[in-house]
Structures are given as C-alpha cells and as structure tokens.
Amino acid sequence: MNKVEEDKKSAELRALNKKLYQEEQEKQIALKQKEAEDSFYQKLVDGFDVNVLVVGDSIAENGQGEKGRCTLLQNNLRKTYNNRVSFTNVSMGGNASYAGYVRTMTLNDDVGYDLAIICYGQNDGADGFSTNYESIIRAIRSKYPDCSIISILESSQREYTEKMTTIQSICELYSIPIADTIDAFNNLGKAYEDLSNDGVHPNDAGQEIYFETVKEVIDDNVAASTGKMAEADVINADVHKFDNFVWYDASSDFVRVDDTTFTISTNASGILGIDYTYESGDNKADIYVDGELFESPTVTFDYDSSQRHILVVSDDCTVKNEIKVVFTSKEQADGFKGMCFSWE
Template identity: 25%
Template sequence: MIRLKHFVAATSASLALAAATTAAPPSHARAGPTESEAKLLKVAFIGGSITEGAFSSVPAKSYAGLVSSWLGTRNCKVEARNLSLGGTGSEFGAYRASHDLAGFAPDLAFIEFAVNDAGNARPAMFAHIDAIVFKLRQANPRVKIVYLSTTDIREEAERRAGRRARWVEDSAAAAAFEGLQYIDVGARLWVKVIAGAPVATYMSDVVHPNDSGHQLYFEAIRDALDSTIPLATQPRVTSSRLIGQSKLDTARLERGSLATGCRPGTLALKYMDAALTCDQGDSFTYTFTGTTIGLLKAEVRDGGRLACTIDGGNPTTADFYSDATHIYERPFPLFLYHNLPSGQHTLACRVTGETISLPQGTSTGHKVTVGYFMVSDERPVTL
C-alpha cells in the first residue's frame, strides 16, 4: 500500500496549539463570552499529520486551530491541546493516549485516523479506536467524543461515483460501533472538487489540506456541532465495547532510559525526552511483562539498524533511517512482537554495522535512539 501519509512533516508548532488564535471569527460566530460568564471547555485533538496541522500556514489556520477559536466565541473559555503525531494511526494512538493526556481531562475530544488507518484490518482498527475511547473516558467519564474522517486523493474515484472509500466506511462503522458522533469532513472537499475545483485548491500534496482545505474541514465540524455548543453535560460512561477483549487498557509507553546498556540521551524530537541512545556495536536489554513490545524510535539522518531477539529467539530488525528521513527527522513507532505468551520477556538488541541505503538517500551513521518502549497485554478481538 502506498503510504502517502509519510511524505510531509507536520508543523511542530501545531503541537502547542492554543485556544486563542489570530484567525478571523467564522460568519457563524457569536460575541465572545465575558471572563465571568464563560465556562471552561477542555478540548483534545488526537490524530495524525492532518490534525497536527501539516500544510496549514500557521497553527491558527489548521482545522484544529479554527475549531478552537470558534468554540471560544460560543460562551466557552477554551483550553485546547493538540495531541497528534504525523505518520501514525490509531494503533500508536492507543499506546500513547495515557501518556499524552497526562492528567488532562477533556470535555470534548476529536479523533482523526481515517487516512492513516486505511488498509488496516477492521478488528484491529476497531480495537485501537476503542482503546482511545476507553482512555478518554477514564480521563473524563463525561467526555463527548467526535470521530472525524478526513480524505486524500485515493478517494477521488469513489467520491466521483457517489460512494465513499472502504477505509472511510470502516471509520464510520467504528464510530457507530462506539456510539460516537461521526463527521465526514472530507465530503465537503469532494463537493467542491466534483463541482470543478482542482484538488490542489484544497490539498497541496493530494493528502494534507492547505489553509483552504483546513477551512472546509472546520466548516463541516462547525456546522455539525453548532446546535450542541455550549456543550451540555454528557452521560457518564467509564468503559468501551472491546476493552475486555483487547486488554488495551494496559497499553502504555515505558521510558527508553529504563533499559540496561547503551546510555541515556535526549533529542529535540517529541517523545525523546527520556531516551536511550546507542552507537555501532552497542547493545541493550529490556525486560517487560506483556504480550506486545515495540519501539518509539528516532528516525534521524545518521540512523542505524538494530538487530533484536525476544527471549533469545525470533530475530527481527529495526531501522532508524527511512524513506522520509531525508526530508525531516521524526519519532516513529515500530511494533516488534505481538501475541507473545503472557508473562515476563526480555528484548535484547544490538546496533549493527550496516549502513542503511534507500533510493531516497543513505544514512550518514549508525545512531539509534529509543524514546519509549510500547508495551501491553494486547489480544486479538472478534467483532
């Protein structure tokens, strides 16, 4: 499958999205509340690079920035957090949710993984969305959760034929399964394109919306939520439909620096604040309890290769340089082992002397930095 989502880096500034922006109020806006009458509304945006704000000129003009600004005109004092990471889907979202929320209890949460989950099997995708829902409800049992389907060029033929792509239908089905409000924000963009506008008017790289595309996504969200804001008190719900099967309530990030071997190190990348750094010939071991283990790795221009085993067998490798690294350096999740027997396991890894060479470029070194380990007791689910 062509992984279009890896082509462009999201703007790092969008990770610190503030509720107050310089965007002009939409035409639907009402006069903003006074400080004394405003109700605090905590808002979380959880998704990939589209939600992170890639290709918006400034964070305030991303759909998340526009939604936050609009909410601030609706008798709300808004505290918004953009908890998104480019190139990642709902699987990593399930593992990082507790870490990213870190005590933040949103009243309103937006989930956006349709594009990055495209091609994933329904049971796994449903389980990972379910886990994010569960963790949001653990943070605030009265949170209102909205699932958003964005779009990209792969959907053009279906939209022109009056249909939605299979992966959009999968996202709609996952939202319905969880009882979430669902908004097909991509539909508004395709109405414009089918009426004659070039795709590039709204998606500069056929995946990520530019300011005009973000504006369309915002308008779809605004119109769908307009009658519900200010947000009424939501029913109290503390669980989700699949968490008992999936065991993804245990999904978590564990600091790379907890491994034995190599050395502690940090990088100026998200999730690399408590990392483990290794050079050629270095090795480390990490003992954990669970059925799944992965690495949140730093893909950098001098990235190297790890050769790993689990409990002395089942060898695999992990590359810290990719086809996107020549454009930008990034944190990126890689799951190494699934469906292990329950209990304690030891991951043992060594940095090899191989130089990674790809059509898009060649690594300049052998550096390996692990920000976090991804661990859980995850089990396959049956829908």
C-alpha cells in the same frame, strides 16, 4: 449608640456575613457539581473552561498552524462562548492508529479532557484498523470517562473506503458524532487540488473546511444539549488486548549500555510496541528478548528529514527477564523514546 445596641448591631452583622458566606459556599458547590455533571457541549454553554485533545496523523498534526483548523476552532469557541479553551495536539505525522492508542495511554499532563477529536485513516492498512481505531476510543474512555469524542473522516480518502465505513460503524455503536470532510470536500464545488497542495493535506482553504465541518458538529450537539457518552460494548473482542498498558521510557526505565544499545529488566507479556525515530535512509533495531533475537524492525525512510514513529513489534511477546534493543547508529539510538506492552 450605647453598648447594648452596638453589640446587637455587631451580632446582626456577623450573622449577615455568615449567611452571605454560606450562600457563596453553596453557590460554589452547586457550580462544581454542575461542572462535574456537564458534557463538553453543556460546559460551553454554561461558561466552564474546556480542554480539547487532538489525536491523529499528519492531517491532524498540520491543523496547529495559524490558519490550521485547531487554531480556528479554538479561537471560534473562545469568541462564541467566552470560555477558556485549551488544545493539546499529540498527533504524529506518518503514523497509523496504533500510535494514537499509545499516545493517549502515555499522556500524563494532569489535564482532564472534555473533548477528544480523532483523525486517522490515511496511513492505516485495512487489516487490524478496526481494532486499533476502537482501542483509541477505549483508551480515551478509560483515562477520561467524561470526555466527549468527535471522529473525522479524512478528506484525503476522497470516497468512503473500507476504513471510512469502519469508522462509521464504530461511531454508530459508540454514538460518536462524525465530522465528514469527505462529503464537505466533494460537495464544495471545487477541485480537490484547490483544497490540498499535495493531494493529502488540506491547504489553508482546506483547513477552513475542516474547521467548519467540526464546528458544525459541535454546534449541533450544543443545540441538542448532548450529554456525556454512554457505555457501549466492544465491536472487536481483540480490543480487550489493549485494556492494560505499561510504558517503559528510554530515558528513565531503560539503561543505555553504549551509544547504540539499551537494556531493561522486566517481566511482561502481550502486544509489544516501540517508539523511535526514523532517520533518513535505512533504519534497523534488533530487539532481543531474554538473550534471543526476537524481531528486527527495518525501515528505509526516503526523506531528508527524520520522523518519530510508534509501531507494533509483535502481537504476542513474552519477556521473563530482559529486553535489549540495539540500533545501527548512535543517531538512530538517540531517537529511541521507549517501548510498551498492552494486554487483556
């Protein structure tokens, strides 16, 4: 082969390599575009990695064990679709739905969630439940606009209480599919005691039912190739009071003055929340706003263990200069995580 032929061959090879490179680039761009357009259910079928967020109370928190529904669901999805499926569970036992809003808003792990599973009701009162529950949905939609949502009706309710029908109404408006474990438990032909050891939390057999119920919802939406959630108007006008959020971390934003006292200089107004740990026995936190005693949340925790709680201190608090929090013991102060404001 002479030099002219060699040069021609080299040019043809370079052109071929360039074409192959361009085709590969176009393929990758198309894949990224497809991934961006897909919903959670479509990503499963198309082979993309998915991230699942679980927000709830102890019924949701207890789904993390080896035989828990989160583990069962994660393993099933991996096996069925051969995808990488990651679960993050920010559920907190003993807490009501306001905690779910705060946990969602404070989540800062640089993960784009494709599916959120909400599981609340057991610890909530009827008053304010609709607004708090909807605030979780709005928080998820705000932080993760492309995230699908599944809501669980908790089996512990045994029947369709006011709280459960509230969830159904909210989900109907937002077109959120429901995993109805009340119906699943009631129609299994077994006594409730066979599915729960304490009357509230599902045992291993109950976890299997939770898993199957959520899986059925996912299977149905995969079969329907359900797309991303559409925008929806709010049900409760008060939910706009949760549109904006600021978090003050106990370790980085507050100043620990002594063993029991924290202070922070700030200017804020709205719904004030606190995140701290109940220790066994009496718990008290004196909260001062601009030098005046504002609230003193007091709780008797009748357990030998401790438990983290997030609760509303006030629906209407205005701070001009400073918040001071004084706990009754160092042990209680050590469990202080922070405070937050939300507003319209």
